[in-house]
Amino acid sequence: MSQFNNKVRMGMVGGGQGAFIGAVHRAAASIDGEIELVCGAFSSSHENCLATGKALHLNPQRCYANFDEMFVKEAALPEHERMQFVSIVTPNHLHFPVAKAAIEAGFHVMSDKPATFTLQEAIELKKVLDGHNVLYGLTHTYTGYPLVREAQQRIAAGDLGKVTKIVAEYSQGWLSEPPGPDNKQASWRLDPKRAGVSCCMGDIGVHAANLAEFMSGLSITKMCADLEPVVAGREIDDDGNVLMRFDNGAKGVLIASQVSVGEENNLNIRIYGTKAGLEWHQQEPNTLIIKYNDTPAELVRTGVGGFSPLASGSMRTPAGHPEGYLEAFANLYMDFARQIRAFGDADATEALESTAPGIDEAIRGMAFIENCVAATRANEKWVDFKLSDVL
Template identity: 65%
Template sequence: MEQPKKIRMGMVGGGQDAFIGTVHRMAANLDGNIELVCGAFSSDPARSVSSGRNLYLPAERCYADYKTMFAEEAKLPEHERMQFVSIVTPNHLHFPVAKAALEAGFHVLSDKPATFTLQEALDLADVLKTSNYLYGLTHTYNGYPLIKQAKHLATTGVLGKITKVVVEYSQGWLANKDDEGSKQAQWRVDPARAGVSCCMGDIGVHAANLAEYVTDANISAMCSDLNAVVEGRQLDDDGTVLLRFDNGARGVLLSSQIAVGEENYLRLRVYGDQGSLDWSQMEPNSLWLKSNSKPTQLIRTGVGEFCPAAQAAMRTPAGHPEGYLEAFANIYQNFAIQINAFEQGLPCSNEAFDVPGIEQAIRGMAFIENTVKFSQSELKWHDFDISPFTNSGETQ
């Protein structure tokens, strides 16, 4: 039997002082089946090379820019070159890097949001139709074991008919103007690098994706109210969105980066006519299952029976806390397994391997642009629109 080999990863972005690049590398490394072999870690060539050397990469695999990296890696023998690239840059670079990687013959795992605009996401879908390579998106919170169990309960009738969804993602780290001085904040409040939205583009889109993932229902209409609370800020830092889903459920999405005192308060509540679920990232190993006729049940990670997806996502015995890094690692783990299936010529759809893909990329970008556009409208309800730069019709 052939000895299993590590999946070889390259990285674009994530150099010195970049928070999310470090998280991606830790997540990719957690299971020991992915190896970082090269990178273009910064738009500054010297900083890019220096970052790579600090990660113990050989000098010849530390590239000055991503175009050079793709060209040089493609020249290497197949058993040496990187197999996929992890994109951890600011939003405005996601599309050109992903497009270049796919056209050069590499799989792509991108940080969210997928692209700078919805049109770019649609263009990326066209590239994927002809590239024959894999594309994944790190909607991290899908990776939590109890989110997978929540999806199982919500979609197998345990809650009955889903009637209402409440999802919130609140932070307080951008509550004041002087909070914009950090590297992490500077690009998020800059329309040239972040896009049309700060709050909804950065964390609101995670909340929307989580609601759709767990309920297996799509947002079909929205009523949006966004605001830039901090004076002089060009992009939204707070917002509320009323939701309608294609299964008939109603919902509300709250997202804020000016909620003083909040850390990463991501909470999802799903209500059916027979039961409800309540999960919070602040205590991710607990899921509450509630009913009007039965005692409330606290489901704890690792205790009792779980659906296969949740069980596969658990890494430690009960009582040993798992959290953000493990959830992130579950996305990387599934993508690595998907690449192995691809290379063996086996079916390898994103859905089969539980990896967010281009459909979630498009819906995420549509959500971001729609919340901004609808917030500027005097109309109340708008159909969820996947056609960029068009006007939505009012729903009744």
């Protein structure tokens, strides 16, 4: 039977019982009925891996002790049975070795962000990809929201005029006190050996930076940053502020914090141009506000009126039926599934031209994190946004 009549087969590394983000990825991948989870190496504990697989109704023989075993044994299966891509949902320090091994084994990769532990690893990963005929995707989730995609299309069409200022904020409060010993999500994010050089900017600030570049179509060129741990005893930042300059001359401000008491997942962005401004809030994702100096503001609601094909193709429900975080994730997985189905088909170029972030966004994301740290340490007021040799 042709692969176009089957679900795209997914494996997963990480995401065992007790891990938050793995369950999110699995739920999102399943929403549209296009992807099926067939195997996994869910935990460094094989017992946990088997328990996770049992809870997910997987064949225990396809619940592997580690990712190396999974790639070898899956590659040995008949083509119509083996996984086609792997979803990587481990702590940051494992992203690169898992992705590299998967690519070299011939599997497509969808990775949670940040793509790697260091910028140099992201650059090396691109080299690995260049030598293998596989796809790579990165779950910068917020680019999957319909109205984020609509805003991106409107800005690209010139509706705002020339972009002059960008203000992005991502505030949380969950790390405002030292976490308990059983808080698995906090423990690795605050550990530089597993998270990398940054906690706050690496975990959430990079999302805000990616959103600013994706929506505006601009690239950060210079930065002035102030990152620090607010809670005593921490080795890496839990709060930070960044001034930015973009390649068209626009200026920007980025605020990221995990110690803002009372904040839940307050990601919002405002982009201003010479003709209009717009505003979007992740906690109210079905509303986009367009503002003018000389006419009343415009309130755009998901599902009401006409939208760009990119935005309308990302909507699943009628107006007034809210879609949110899982659906945004699902849009990235759907984009990636379409890429996989079209892979190798010269007549399916449209599906391959996906908006799902890839290796270039992966490199810029790691560069943003390391440039933030470098800018904080620098004596100069402004530092250039570098794509190599940052730290």
